[in-house]
Amino acid sequence: EQLGQSGAEVKKPGASVRVSCKASGYNFTDFDIHWVRQVPGQGLEWMGWMNPKSGNTAYAQKFRGRVTMTSDTFITTSYLEVSSLRPDDAGVYFCTRGVLTENYEINWFGPWGQGTLVTVSS
Amino acid sequence: QSALTQPASVSGSLGQTITISCTGTSGDVGGYNLVSWYQKFPGKAPRLIIYEVIKRPPSVSDRFSGSRSGNAAFLTVSGLQPEDEADYYCCSYVGRSMEVFGGGTTLTVL
Numbered sequence: 001e002q003l004g005q006s007g008a009e010v011k012k013p014g015a016s017v018r019v020s021c022k023a024s025g026y027n028f029t030d031f032d033i034h035w036v037r038q039v040p041g042q043g044l045e046w047m048g049w050m051n052p053k054s055g056n057t058a059y060a061q062k063f064r065g066r067v068t069m070t071s072d073t074f075i076t077t078s079y080l081e082v083s084s085l086r087p088d089d090a091g092v093y094f095c096t097r098g099v100l101t102e103n104y105e106i107n108w109f110g111p112w113g114q115g116t117l118v119t120v121s122s
Numbered sequence: 123q124s125a126l127t128q129p130a131s132v133s134g135s136l137g138q139t140i141t142i143s144c145t146g147t148s149g150d151v152g153g154y155n156l157v158s159w160y161q162k163f164p165g166k167a168p169r170l171i172i173y174e175v176i177k178r179p180p181s182v183s184d185r186f187s188g189s190r191s192g193n194a195a196f197l198t199v200s201g202l203q204p205e206d207e208a209d210y211y212c213c214s215y216v217g218r219s220m221e222v223f224g225g226g227t228t229l230t231v232l
């Protein structure tokens with residue numbers, strides 16, 4: 001069971017970035033994919049999730065309107081797009097598989113992608 | 123949703139026991155049995171070490187244990203080893219399909 005992410009990106013302020021996350025070794029449509037970021041000098045920040053089978057999503061309030069999570073089940077790949085990039089969006093973005101309880105509550109995360117460094121600079 | 127509160131740093135000597143706290147509210151840590159802990163080394167992805175407050179994945183050393191009292195969760199590391207030096211993050215379900223992390227704690231082994 002693995003998640004492999006796309007390579008580092010360098011973007012200008014105001015631009016958009018799309019990060020991909022390819023899943024392997026498990027049934028892609030059985031689990032949600034979550035995105036977590038770490039900006040320099042700060043901790044982990046949960047951004048949201050999407051369900052590859054239904055397309056349903058849920059975003060942390062901070063990111064609503066600026067983040068879009070999608071997936072392509074044919075190539076078992078999830079995507080995170082962040083628009084209107086700001087310098088404080090620079091950091092490492094991780095995808096991870098979410099495991100739910102029998103009551104469909106988020107339980108724990110794993111495995112994780114290796115992370116994608118996003119640099120925002122003019 | 124505000125981040126859960128963790129001490130910025132904790133330290134202990136080789137072989138000692140340390141505890142990291144994670145303080146939330148009745149709407150997250152205190153309201154669900156869904157607190158998890160992650161170990162993270164610089165430049166690496168996080169690794170699950172505790173889930174459902176007290177459970178430990180098979181691959182994780184039994185020197186790591188979790189507990190909770192009220193709206194606070196705790197990660198205890200016993201018999202400190204040099205390889206335990208890392209950042210540790212708590213995480214809690216907050217309802218409505220949402221999740222929140224703590225600010226992270228840097229563990230230093232002296």
